[in-house]
Amino acid sequence: MTLITFALLLKAACYTVAISGVSIVIGFLIGMGVAAARLSTSRWIAIPAHAFVSFFRGVPLLVQLLLIYNLLPFLGINVPSVVAAVVGLSLCTAAYQAENLRGGFASVPRGLIEAADMTGLSPFQQLVRIRAPIAFRLTLPSLVNEAILILKASSLVSVVGVIELTRMAQDLDTSLYKPIQLYATAGFLYFLINRCLAFAGASAERRFSWGRA
Amino acid sequence: MRFDYALVASKIPEIFHALGVTLFVWIVGLVGATMLGFLVAVARRFGPRWLDLALGAYVELFRGTPFLIQLFLLYFGGPYVGLSLDPIPAGLLGLSVYGAAYFSEIFRAGFEAVPSGHVEAGECVGLTRAQIVRRILLPEMTMLVFPACVNMAVVLLKETAVMSVITVPELTLTISAIGTEFYAFVESLFLLALFYWGLVEICGWLGRLAEARLSRFRFAAA
């Protein structure tokens, strides 16, 4: 493998990281909204939120990407394929993150909330000062996991014509005819990035372990 | 949306065939992944250390890289090392090996989750090693891992869609091709999405049913 080829793959890997990163962040924000919506007492809000989660977890990501890629122009919204890809990834991860957050909040031990009740904290204060920090900490491992999953899933945006690591390997293959080298290297780069994510996640978990060994 | 019913009706056999392919690849791939994953888990737990490390590397690699890349490697790279596979066999093999990496981790966790106290109790009443594995370890492990296995099965169902990229004639490829033919991309994709959504929901429902039946044997550790 020549240096140029590797450099091209590396550059494409950066695009992969960028696309994934943006999608995870946007997805987290949307996910928080969806999780809150699901808890809403109003059926008009809770049921669509439920449907959202069910749909985006029940349909393969590839189909979601194809759908959004074709739907946006159909609705008259003309954006670069990268944007469509990020929208698709974000919505998909939002559904999973909403589930994770729901699990995180449900796992906050009841006793801690009762103690907050007894010390006179209002429901809103309890949410902000007690439940959210603890839920976030409980959700952290699944958040890291989700980041890794999105990174791998981002390989599918190659199908809608976005230049990232997988697409670059494909394109290079059409001219170099070295699929094993190219895909193995691409795979290795994905692996490396995932490893870094896992490491970062472990560090974050340690940082927020509040004195636990 | 152009709706020429006769034309659409003529496509229904094709869609059913595609559904069949999807289900076929999924179920065979699932069975392969479960069996292979189980073997890997057993080999890692009861085998020599070097095997544990080698299989560990396999598991890490296949869980840490995208399925699409693995498929490309197999389908496009295979011929260069003498492995020329048609799309369906390639998809099957790819799904099995990919799924096995995940299943092996599920089973590994399952083995560890069986309380050692239960195994020790078996030893104390005089059961042989084989009897303990067969009558205590495996049944308990099965119940513990069942939910995770159902989840993984659904994941693999969704991954079958990725095989469309290597031209396996499953639902995604077929329905989006029909969509192109009729110039109705969005409608066909919605239909496709609904298909999968339905399949996944049915799967989930069946899984919950089975879990409920199995939980008759609920015990303290679970």
Place this chain on the structure above:
Amino acid sequence: MSEPAIVVRRLSKRFGQTEVLHDIDLDVAPGEATCVIGPSGSGKSTLLRCMAFLEEANSGTIDVYGKPLGFTEEASGKRTRLPAARIREVRSQIGMVFQQFNLWPHMTALGNVSEALKTARRLSSAESEERAMAQLRKIGLENRAGHYPTQLSGGQQQRVAIARALALEPKIMLFDEATASLDPELTGEVLNVMRALADDGMTMVIVTHEIGFAASIGKKIVFLDKGRVLIASPPQEVFRKPRHPRIDQFLDTYLDRGAAMLI
């Protein structure tokens, strides 16, 4: 006799089909410790939690210093739920210590004790921390102020939990099996804090398995059995022989646990 701190009348509580409390009548006198004892499942914790309004009774009333807690009930049986603000107001006179301590894991000991002062009572950070430190000093844990709950022993955690409740200057302190989760050698430090509180004249309702402790600190012992009050009297009357057969039966199981200090 001064006005009772807590007045419980006709309190009943059901969990699903199971009736856990039957028509409980109880007066908690101010300035003294009332200990609630009884077999497991007798409803002791439920009764205490109803007093804290952590459980809502199905019928009956609880009045704290004359003010109703949670519900008002008319002679006809009609119950009216009071607005949240009123409930909070009455509740603010009550402090609760839980069996599981329930310290917030993401805050230090100081953080736990000062949190409500800062957030609920809206005192300044400096003022809250000063008061919190004073409470920690009283229980002897001022040098653990910066430690997180996971870095503290069970006994220390429970003492911090007591400090957290005391920081809000409640008139009544409720203890729900405060030492039941502690290793035997750690119960002493918590019981000492409770004894000091009682000596200071705090109104306390203590649900406990520590019969000896209850007998020595309680001015009134309430024996609860299957959701009913069997007897509510000073320790001498409760433990003097001849005892009620149920109490005999109950105490028999405790004799091994050094309850020989009974009167």
